[in-house]
Amino acid sequence: MTRVVIIGAGFGGIAAAAAIVRDDDIDLVVLEKADRVGGVWRDNTYPGCACDIPAPLYSYSFAMNPNWTRRFPPHREIQAYIEDCAARLGITERIRFGTEVTDATWTGAHWVITMNGGETLEADVLIPAVGQLSRPAIPSLPGAETFQGTAVHTAHWTPDVPISGKRIAVIGTGASAIQLVPAIAGDAAHVSVFQRTPPWTLPKPDRRYGRARLSAYRKWPSLMRASRAGTWLLTLVTGAAVTGNRVADALVRGISHLQRRVQVRDPELRAKVTPDEPMGCKRVLFTNAWLPALARPDVDLITEKIVAVTENGIRTADGADHPCDVLVYGTGFAATEFLVPIRVTGRDGVLLSEVWREGAHAYLGITVPGFPNLFLVYGPNTNTGNTSVIYFHETQARYIAQAVRRVALGDRPFEVRTERATDYDQEMQTRLAGSVWTGCQSWYRTATGRVVTNWPGKAQEYRRRAARLDPADFR
């Protein structure tokens, strides 16, 4: 039996497990630090949290769902979907919940995985699938520890965060904040939104799925495939806009401009929400409710720099104090710190954190020289800003399943050739040097300026390149 350990039971880990779980020669264990599957969809429960990619595409191609209630479903539906997939595919019973991995070491023959409490487990193949957006980033603002109210990051939301009748301050105007603010405005006494950079927004083509549509989906599953294909075509337009197609860029800019004209009457507010960064520098956000929420009399958009957090609220560079009862950090994630805090030691005692000191890199975002039988899901340079990341996860899962089969057939240890990985990384960095992400500040880059999260091309190019594992790439 080939022993395989997957770390993480989010969309990536479940995709990898689904690709190998039915293989009788494989002894599969999934280690999950929380007590439920779901990854980011388990963790992010803030009001308004929903998918910003249409569900027909933001789901597994091998587990199409006829039960979505709308095109952009709320987080609880996505959580229910992934729990259902894990159960139906026979993965849930392979998961050890409440198990956090602290250490993984290659002995020369296999991986020794150390868990919280010091227990160890051996594996022939190790598949970390811990996500890119799993570790919240909270800026170190002077005085933050003195704040007397409730402070919470969007990814750490709990049902007892007080909103009704409270003064709420939200730092950040990214994908999370633009969903949260419209959901709490009106219920809260007042919302102060602190914006550093205005995001590009587009109307969200959301709609409720009626009974007739859902029963048609159940009767003729091929209709779901058609809907998925249609959604895919739409994402090609936004994808083209952020990868340099001038016509698509002009079209998407025009729609965004029109949205601001229609939804924001006040020219001063409109000027504040008009993006000054290139389109695609950060994720383009689909929303119908964000701009109208900012235009409400009980919501303020503050663009002055935050200089401190006080006992009672936030102080900005103009000397103004903005009192609040609840301080929400919608400040995103430490996306460039791959696998932190797991200590991974490969061949010859080399630390993966050392190899990645200048920024993470991996061949196809999956495999690293010096780290035999280690395959990553959602690794370096495999994020996408305009289509479904699950498409990438499935591609990686199929590739990894091929690698696992080779290990099972006796190809062990199975390690990518250094020259292949180096050439690939050079190609990535050359292409990314000409991309929109290099020219602006975003969570896609490390402090040294290396873009380590995003894939530089079209999603279908990634699928084509990672479709078939080439044994010549490995030693």
Ligand code: NAP
């Ligand atoms: P984010 O996109 O990284 O946004 C963080 C926000 O916080 C930005 O507006 C940033 O400003 C601001 N910020 C950070 N540090 C700050 C500071 N010190 N002072 C003031 N402002 C500060 O994070 P996110 O909104 O949580 O979204 C992260 C990713 O999660 C998204 O890109 C998306 O991939 C994913 N997500 C997906 C969904 C979905 O529906 N599928 C929903 C939510 C999130 P700057 O722009 O100036 O850096």
